[in-house]
Amino acid sequence: MPIYEFQGNTPHIDSTAFIHPLASVIGDVRIEGGCYIGPFASIRGDFGTIVIGEGSNVQDNCSLHVGHGRRCELAPASHVGHGAVVHGAFLQRNTLIGMNAVIMDDAVIGESAIVAACAFVKSGWEVPSGCLVAGIPARVVRPLEQDELRGKVEATRKYQDLAVACLSTLREVKNGSGDQSWKKLSA
Template sequence: MPCYAIDGIRPVVDPTAHVHPTAVLIGDVIVGPGAYIGPLASLRGDFGRIVIERGANVQDNCVMHGFPGSDTVVEENGHIGHGAVLHGCVVRRDALVGMNAVVMDEAEVGTQTIVAACAFVRAGLKLPPRSLVAGLPAKVVRELTESEMAWKREGTAVYQDLTRRCHASLVECSPLTEAEPDRPRMPAPDVKPLVATKREGA
């Protein structure tokens, strides 16, 4: 992986974490046990500290950065969707930040809270636990249901399993020129999009 020290400070990656070879880690970055860092994620600890705690995931094309002296933190089992931007904020334990959402400086995403895709969480906003948050700017919509929190936990567990799969079998290769007969499919864990879960429960 592209990994750079700056001012003598080197990133730290727990041996049980998976950092994709195209992700970039710079300076004061700490990636904890069992964490997953996806392709093309950028974790820039060249001003403030970046911390990814145990079992959290930061998916493809995410950006994490902060002002000097700040910490940008994803706590245990945090879940950061594709393309999200976190800047000088804290995402608490078991929370989810959706795809292409932005969470700004000194904001706090509460424990088990879900920030919807494309939401904008303004600087300094403290979001309560177990809430669904959406909009531009982001606002609390309602409290999460038990089934929504269970759906989030299942999705995070899938990424924790992906970390193990990557350690076991991810290798760089050349593509085939055509699909082979009876081409196998990827393992299909029993997790569905939230909209499908709600539809089935209706």
């Protein structure tokens, strides 16, 4: 996996975090234990600091970045869906950012809040805890139901389990290595 030091800042990655080999981690980044970072995620701490809290997941094709001298932080159990962009924002504990959502600088996503897929959270907006927000720009749709909150926790737990499974079982299969087991699925 490409992990790069930048201007003397080396990423710090807990040994229990899984970073997919096709993800990119640059500079002033801290990834805590039990995290899952998916393929093609870009986590660029070149201008400022990025912290990904324990048990969080950043899924395929996500971008995390931050402005000069600023901070982007995902509190523990944050869940960032496929293709989302989080730029200089703060996600409180147990949040879910839907697929292809965009979260801008200085936005705060309240604890146990869900940002719907494709939503745009403008700079500086504070999303209330325990609410669903959606739209462009995002607005509060309603408070979340208890079953939705439980479902979010369960989904995040599945990614925590996936991090453990990937650390122990994910192996690249080389074509032409003599092992043709990968062909069995198509036969």
